[in-house]
Amino acid sequence: MDGAGNMRGVYKGMQALILKEAPKAIYIWCHAHRLNLVVAHVCGCKIEMKKAMGILDELYNFMNGVRRQGVFVKYQMRKSKKSLKRIKNTTRNWSSSYKSVEIFLDVYEHILASLVELKDSNDPSTSSIADGLLSRIKDENFILSLFILKEILKCTHEACIEMQAVGNDLALVTKLIQHTKNKLQKLKANGDNIFLKLHSLSNSFLKKNNVITDLYNMKSIFKLDQTEFNNYVEQKKNKYPFLLPLELWIMKK
Structure with a gap:
């Protein structure tokens, strides 16, 4: 079971109802669910990450209408008629955070084109929301946050997914958790280099999509002297969490 109050409640919760029928039943808070909650906590423990996930959910809600979805599909079909993708929200199921980030980055150019068209809509509400979303998804910090989130979520x-499967082999799951722990430790140990790599990737991504970044794009950075560059990198790094709560949870397992 998950850890929600209506499940674990000892008087009226699902646990209490099951115990009436099967007194020897043991309430177990699903470890796959707990892992996912910790991942969600890491994703939301810094304002930049929380804002990024919030923008993805807002975009999902906005594009869910038939007409708006039709505009998005139209731009995808111009590129490929075989593999249309739907924007996902970040909280629909346990694997949706990773898929939401992955799909957004894959179809970024089509989202940009769709929002440009929708901001010229005759409907004031559609136009205003599309214009606001367009501005926010072009922000360098937003894109950088998504690349960091993808790197973290890819580890878990x-x-x-495997821990939710029916008929899991305990030995296999134990090895998988150890493998996940090793990936997280490697990611944390290499944090500085990975951050620089992701920063470069996010700027290249924006450049590829013809989005003008702020003053601190990679071209500008390399004009700074070493002290200025190091200070800038430290300021950026301090904005983003690097795995401590997640690593502590994994270490316990």
């Missing part, structure tokens, strides 16, 4: 995605 396989474990989250």
Whole structure:
């Protein structure tokens, strides 16, 4: 079971109802669900990450209408008629955070084109929301946050999926958790280099999509002297969490 109050409640919760029928039943808070909650906590423990996930959910809600979805599909079909994708929200199921980020980055150019068209809509509400979303998804910090989130979520995605499967082999799951722990420790140990790599990737991504970044794009950074560059990198790094709560949870397992 998950850890929600209506499940674990000892008087009227699902636990209490099951115990009436099967007194020897043991309430177990699903470890796959707990892992996912910790991942969600890491994703939301810094304002930049929380804002990024919030923007993805807002975009999902906005594009869910038939007409707006039709505009999005139209731009995808111009590129490929075989593999249309739907924007996902970040909280629909345990694996949706990773898929939401992955799909957004895959179809970013089509989302940009769709919002440009929708901001010229005759409907004031559609136009205003599209214009606001367009501005926010072009922000360098937003894109950088998504690349960091994808790197973190990629480490735990396989474990989250496998632990939800029916008829799991305990030995296999134990090895998978150890493998996940090793990936997280390697990611944390290499944090500085990975951050620089992701920063470069996010700027290249924006450049590829013809989005003008702020003053601190990579071209500007390399004009700074070493002290200025190091200070800038430290300021950026301090904005983003690097795995401590998640690593502590994994270490316990």
